[in-house]
Amino acid sequence: MSEDIRGGYAVEQWARAFVTALTHEDEATRRRADERVRRWRDVVRGIAGGSLTPGSRAPVAGLPAWVTPVVVHGGFATGEAAAGGPLRAHELAVCERFGLPERRRALMAHHLAGDGLAELLRMLDTGEYRVDLPEHAALPVLAWLLRAGDEDAARELFAEIAPFADRLGFAPAPAPPAGDPAVVWRGTAGQAAAALAAREPNGRVEAMREALAVWNPFADDLLRWWLDGDLGESADEPWHERGVALLERYRLLAANHTRCAKHRRPKENLAVLRHALEEVVAGRELTPRARGLLRHAVASMVRRRGEPGSARHGELRSRQAAQLDVPAHHTTAREVVRRLASLPPDRGVPDVAELCAPVDGVPVPAAIRRVVARALAGTVEELVDAGVVPSAEVLARLVPRIAATTTAAAYPDEALRTLVAATCLAFRNRRSLLLLDLRHQVRVDELPWVRAIARHRARGEGTRHDALAALRRLGELALDAFPGTTLPNTLVRELAELGREAEVDLPWVEQLAADIYEGRFSPKFSRAAEQAGDHLRGSLYARHYALRQGPVGDLDALCRGRSGVSGWSVAGNHAIIEQAQVLTTHNLVTLVARVGVRGDWPALARRAFDTAVRFAGRAPTSTRPQATAKLARDAWRHTVFFLSEAGSAAPPAWLRDHDGPLADQVGELLRCYGPARANRSGEPGS
Structure with a gap:
């Protein structure tokens, strides 16, 4: 391995x-x-x-x-x-403005004295900067320390980052202030505009529009010509001249309008009429077969639509003309792009309805509204209610702003608070490394510039209370929005960060990758399993999953024994890891018993069950049947947990009456029902 x-x-x-x-x-x-x-x-x-x-x-x-x-x-x-590579545009601009060599070390020296230091301090006070990577906060922190008179911390920070001054950028980019930290967005106005601007005309739709606008009128005129000449029986010179003009018109139309190909298909009525026209204009007699086809085509066209000029025919063409009045999707998309251009491209949009107001009196198509809606700005709860957050993974991408703001709240200085929040947000974008030997990812408080300002942080009861409130808020939001989904690692990390801010020691556990599982779990998994066993003692969940009480001992051996796996394989690792999720409830007990998350447990159980049934039904025909079945098992585990928290002695009717996918598991669970345990809710941090 x-x-x-x-x-x-x-x-x-x-x-x-x-x-x-x-x-x-x-x-x-x-x-x-x-x-x-x-x-x-x-x-x-x-x-x-x-x-x-x-x-x-x-x-x-x-x-x-x-x-x-x-x-x-x-x-x-x-x-x-990530902070290395060529100088960025704003860095090159600074070099040009002050006559600096285009080298990172020269930029660092510039930012620590004179105009450069003054500019950093101005940015700090106005919030007019953007921290794209955690490193970009280092020099602003150093500038703040100098202004605060903390020369020792500034000297230590400089000593730690100076050896990398020629390789890394340590200064932020100029940008508008960040705005309300409670407001988040899934995508930006600029991203929505780019997605809409890339929309090409739909070939099938454009072919249909060409048929309505070009070929239907031509077909009507050609049909009228044949009817006026009694299919050639009452031909005269004016009629023949009209035919010549029609044929010339056809050739021009065919050269300039190439999307619709129906007029070229030999068996189509229009093609039959046009072929017969070419024969007549060339002075050739129609063959009996060609004349038969002509008569059939004319009769068919009149029977389906009526004669050109008739009331029935006029109503049909009026309805089709109304369809042409509806702008094509790509045309409407360009108008919405024009509206989006008036908004800051790096922010969400405040009002989807205004941006998607009718264009020329025609409603904006739902497909375009969905693109704009992905950029809606609002609180996390507002975005969930608006249906903009389709999964727990997307939710996890929205909550770092909340956690970062909560972390920063412990710093009394407003400028430093804003800088810390920006640093935390940038740090959340850091991609996780492959780690072995149960090592943990680098944490934000390990950054030298974050350590340098630690002594300026005011830890108080109010800060801890706010962090715990934010933790409870996000936990309840995650369970309520996606009751059948295992918390993704990105969200677990945010919850763990808030737990540290609240100074509550909680055993948050992540989803592990089966292909690099080393055959052992870190100690926090054992703590989470013991905590779950204690909280779920005598419950439906404990009976259904045969939980053992008290210390779990060797969790690795216990999970391997429960899974029946011997040896090393990716499939076997999946089974072992899944048993660990069963024993720990994968953070559900931590949220409920330790954080104090509350919910409508019967309703959450029903929704989690619906998710489990949906995935179980899809699994046999899925392109990834094992992964889909795993999603069903996760949702089923949540169902059992929520039913346990509901504490009812009798199973709900929807569970008793179920006979579809998961019927075997339902039957097994029904046999586990017994006297309800008394719910126990520990105090946070107990």
Whole structure:
């Protein structure tokens, strides 16, 4: 396993990207694959040359753990530092403005004296900056420390970051103030505009519009011509001249309108009439077969639509003309893009209804509204209620702003509070590394500039209370919005961060990757399992899953025994890890018994059950049947937990009456019902 981690996996990913870059039919996909080839090549060469150590908290030789690495799929560092590379546009502008050499060390020196230091302090006071990477907060923190008179902390911070001054950028970019920290968005106005601007005309829709606007009027005129001439029986010179003009018109239309191809298909009525027209104009007699086809086509057209000029025919063409008055989707999208252009491109949108107001009196299509709605700005609860948050993973991407603001609230100085919040948000974008030997990811308080301001933080009861309130709020939101979904690791990390701010020692457990599972769990998993066993003693959940009480002992051996797995395999690791989720309830007991999350347990149980049934029904035909079945088992586990919290001695009717997917599990659970246990709710931190 370790040998595969050190090289095999990286080589495989490199090869896959190389094949995609050579063979994929889409040019944009090939370009993206070229970039993946470059990065995986760097990974493979770094591992082979010893400059990269997969599984380490500091995988890049010469860079400390706090430096943000560039990370590719699977948690492999490429050897690059995210804050390195060429100077950014605003950095080049500073160099040009002050006549500095285009080198990072010169920029650092500039920012620590004179105009550069004054500009950093102005940014701090106005909030007019953007921290894209955690490193970009280092110099503003140093400037703040100097202004606060904390020269010792400033000197220590400078000593720690100065050795990397020629490789990393430590200053933020100018930008408008961040705005209300309670307001979040899934996408930005700029992203919505780019997605809509990329919309191309729909080929089928445009062909239909061409048929209505071009070929239907021509077909009407051609049919009228044949009817006026009694299908050629009453031909005269004016009639013949009209036919010549019609044929010339057809040739022009066919050359300039190529989307609709029906007029070229020999069996189509229009093609039959046009072929007969060509014969007559050329002075040739129609063959008996051609005349028969002509008569059939004319009769069919009149029977279906009526003669041109009749009331029935006029009503049909009026309805079709109304369809043409409706703007095409890509035309409407361009108008919405124009409206979006008036908003800041890096923020969410305040009002979807206003941006999607009717265009020329025609409602904006739902497909375009959905793109704009993804950029809606509001509180997390408002976005969930608006249906903009479709999964727990998306929810996890929205909550860092709340956690960052809560963390920053402990700093009395307003400028420092804003800077810390920006730093925490940037840190949340740091991709997780592949770690071995139960190591933990780098935490925000390990950053040198965050450590440097630790003494300026005021920890008080109010701060802890606010952090606990935010933790409870997010926990209740997650369970209520997605009761059948296991908390994703990104959300678990946010909850754990809030728990640390609340100074509550809670055993948050993550979902583990089966392909790198090393056969042992960290101590917090055992704590979570013991906590769950105590809280669920005598409950429906405990009976259904045969939980043991008291200390769990060797959790690794216990999970392996419950799963029936021997030896090492990815499939076996999945089974072992799933048993750990059963025993720990994967943070459900932590949320309910320790944080104090409350919910409508019967309603949550029913919704989690519906999720379980949905996934169980999909699993047999899914392209990923094992993963889909795992989602069903997760939702089923949540169902049993919520039913246990409801504490009813009798199963609900919807469970008793179920005979679809999961019927066997339902039957087993029904046999576990007995006297309800008395619910016990521990105080947070108890």
